[in-house]
Amino acid sequence: MTASAIMSIDQGTTSSRVVIYDERARVLSSAQREHRQHFPQPGWVEHDAVEIWNTVRELMGLVTARAGMSAEDIACIGITNQRETTVLWDVETGRPVHRAIVWQDTRTDDLLARVRESEDADELRRITGLPLASYFCAPKIAWILEYSEPARLAAERGTLRFGTMDTWLLWNLTGGVHGGVHATDITNASRTLLMDLETGQWRPELGAHFGLDPEQLGPMLPEIRASVSDFGAVSARVPLAGVRVTGILGDQQSAAFGQAVFAPGEVKNTYGTGCFLLHNTGAEVVRSEHGLLSTVAYQLDGEAPMYALEGSIAQAGSVVQWLRDNLGVITTSEDVERLAGTVTDNGGVYFVPAFSGLFAPHWRPDARGLIIGLTGYATAGHIARAALEATAFQTRDVLAAVVEDTGLTPEVIRADGGMSVNDELMQFQADVLGVPVQRPRNVETTALGAAYAAGLGHGVWTDLDQLRELCVTGQRWEPAMAPEQREALRRRWARAVVHAQGWLLDDA
Numbered sequence: 305m306t307a308s309a310i311m312s313i314d315q316g317t318t319s320s321r322v323v324i325y326d327e328r329a330r331v332l333s334s335a336q337r338e339h340r341q342h343f344p345q346p347g348w349v350e351h352d353a354v355e356i357w358n359t360v361r362e363l364m365g366l367v368t369a370r371a372g373m374s375a376e377d378i379a380c381i382g383i384t385n386q387r388e389t390t391v392l393w394d395v396e397t398g399r400p401v402h403r404a405i406v407w408q409d410t411r412t413d414d415l416l417a418r419v420r421e422s423e424d425a426d427e428l429r430r431i432t433g434l435p436l437a438s439y440f441c442a443p444k445i446a447w448i449l450e451y452s453e454p455a456r457l458a459a460e461r462g463t464l465r466f467g468t469m470d471t472w473l474l475w476n477l478t479g480g481v482h483g484g485v486h487a488t489d490i491t492n493a494s495r496t497l498l499m500d501l502e503t504g505q506w507r508p509e510l511g512a513h514f515g516l517d518p519e520q521l522g523p524m525l526p527e528i529r530a531s532v533s534d535f536g537a538v539s540a541r542v543p544l545a546g547v548r549v550t551g552i553l554g555d556q557q558s559a560a561f562g563q564a565v566f567a568p569g570e571v572k573n574t575y576g577t578g579c580f581l582l583h584n585t586g587a588e589v590v591r592s593e594h595g596l597l598s599t600v601a602y603q604l605d606g607e608a609p610m611y612a613l614e615g616s617i618a619q620a621g622s623v624v625q626w627l628r629d630n631l632g633v634i635t636t637s638e639d640v641e642r643l644a645g646t647v648t649d650n651g652g653v654y655f656v657p658a659f660s661g662l663f664a665p666h667w668r669p670d671a672r673g674l675i676i677g678l679t680g681y682a683t684a685g686h687i688a689r690a691a692l693e694a695t696a697f698q699t700r701d702v703l704a705a706v707v708e709d710t711g712l713t714p715e716v717i718r719a720d721g722g723m724s725v726n727d728e729l730m731q732f733q734a735d736v737l738g739v740p741v742q743r744p745r746n747v748e749t750t751a752l753g754a755a756y757a758a759g760l761g762h763g764v765w766t767d768l769d770q771l772r773e774l775c776v777t778g779q780r781w782e783p784a785m786a787p788e789q790r791e792a793l794r795r796r797w798a799r800a801v802v803h804a805q806g807w808l809l810d811d812a
């Protein structure tokens with residue numbers, strides 16, 4: 305019998321998850337494990353790439369055993385990953401030269417401020433489709449090369465390699481020091497500030513804007529392949545030896561793929577650690593005038609890339625974790641529903657979670673978090689509610705930018721991600737947007753998208769229409785708030801955001 309089960313590896317910011325699906329996209333087996341977050345200084349966030357690889361390898365063995373399967377039963381593997389997080393490793397030792405610098409890390413803000421002021425800034429934005437922010441890979445590579453001697457020595461020897469998490473995992477899966485494949489997919493490459501968005505090719509010379517030597521950078525970069533394509537076979541040293549990796553997508557693009565956001569005008573919003581809204585713009589790159597970024601949505605083998613406008617929000621579910629871990633007002637993330645449910649509205653309290661500055665549509669690294677509107681009346685319930693509402697308000701800001709840029713208001717927002725299980729938040733979201741919100745029965749669309757991509761690559765499914773049919777809608781929320789109330793809330797939120805900006809500017 306031919307194998308038709310598909311393994312998806314979902315390597316996220318806080319945890320890794322491995323899922324096995326059948327050809328009806330039903331979950332056969334899954335397991336998840338957190339990895340350590342390192343915060344060496346305020347604004348710095350690092351991951352241990354070796355810990356992550358070990359976790360993924362163990363989870364692969366675990367879910368296969370739990371499903372009572374072996375390598376022969378798995379048709380193919382898909383990978384999806386936290387994007388932009390930057391790993392540099394020595395191809396001879398197989399060891400990272402520094403801890404991975406995570407997408408949320410703000411240590412390169414000063415470098416970016418200088419790049420933004422340079423005369424080539426507009427050209428850099430035009431070529432890459434990205435705002436000049438510490439969020440992306442190039443400044444992180446530059447930082448490691450400046451501060452890590454092992455990195456510099458490996459670069460001089462020509463043995464240093466760069467990758468986002470997909471690339472690091474693929475290289476290890478396919479043999480590591482014994483000939484691992486050094487490749488990435490176009491969606492991940494489009495987040496580096498080093499790829500030409502129109503051609504899908506590297507432009508190593510762009511590295512010079514960040515102080516990188518293009519001659520040294522070129523050989524460090526992985527080969528860019530279509531998201532649905534052959535990335536190589538798992539090596540004999542790893543569980544599932546011989547199975548081919550046939551799909552890779554950055555996690556937000558994967559969630560969009562898993563929600564069948566294939567056509568222009570379709571929109572998804574993923575509520576995870578951060579919150580990321582993607583609006584499919586078809587085969588054309590649409591350039592934002594309102595603070596969104598242009599990115600690749602997906603590319604099928606042999607076809608032209610499909611693009612998207614993206615509104616990236618840095619802090620969403622992470623604020624719930626902050627209430628849990630830093631304030632201790634809840635003991636689990638789900639507990640936030642109970643605490644927020646102790647009040648009927650925000651009591652005038654607004655929470656701007658600019659923990660690492662503000663991303664889209666403001667792009668203000670000088671902003672920091674604030675809770676404003678406090679009175680003697682405010683309780684922990686109001687603060688919890690304000691923390692949840694912040695995600696809905698931020699989504700409203702990025703959707704307004706989408707409407708400005710495209711002239712289109714979506715018919716529905718397809719929500720997913722761990723925070724989207726919160727029904728009250730979904731209703732509030734529909735209310736402040738004035739647009740219906742719909743959630744699939746299975747909110748884990750990130751892992752599903754990579755499975756879809758891999759299954760398409762392997763031939764388990766033959767076309768996108770087949771995938772559309774597999775998507776099952778769960779619940780839908782209609783806007784129920786009066787327009788005047790929506791507008792009043794929006795104005796207050798906008799004022800709170802203004803107050804958060806400029807906090808880090810030096811006093812004059």
Ligand SMILES: Nc1ncnc2c1ncn2[C@@H]1O[C@H](COP(=O)(O)OP(=O)(O)O)[C@@H](O)[C@H]1O
Nearest residue numbers: 316576577621622624625637638721722723726
């Ligand atoms: N009931 C809930 N209400 C609000 N947020 C929640 C709830 N349950 C989980 N979360 C948040 O959802 C996030 C986890 O979502 P997930 O999609 O797994 O994130 P990621 O893939 O970014 O690691 C966590 O930040 C958690 O705090």
Ligand SMILES: O=P(O)(O)OC[C@H](O)CO
Nearest residue numbers: 316317386387576577578
């Ligand atoms: O791991 P997540 O779900 O928080 O996603 C992180 C994003 O890919 C960052 O761009």
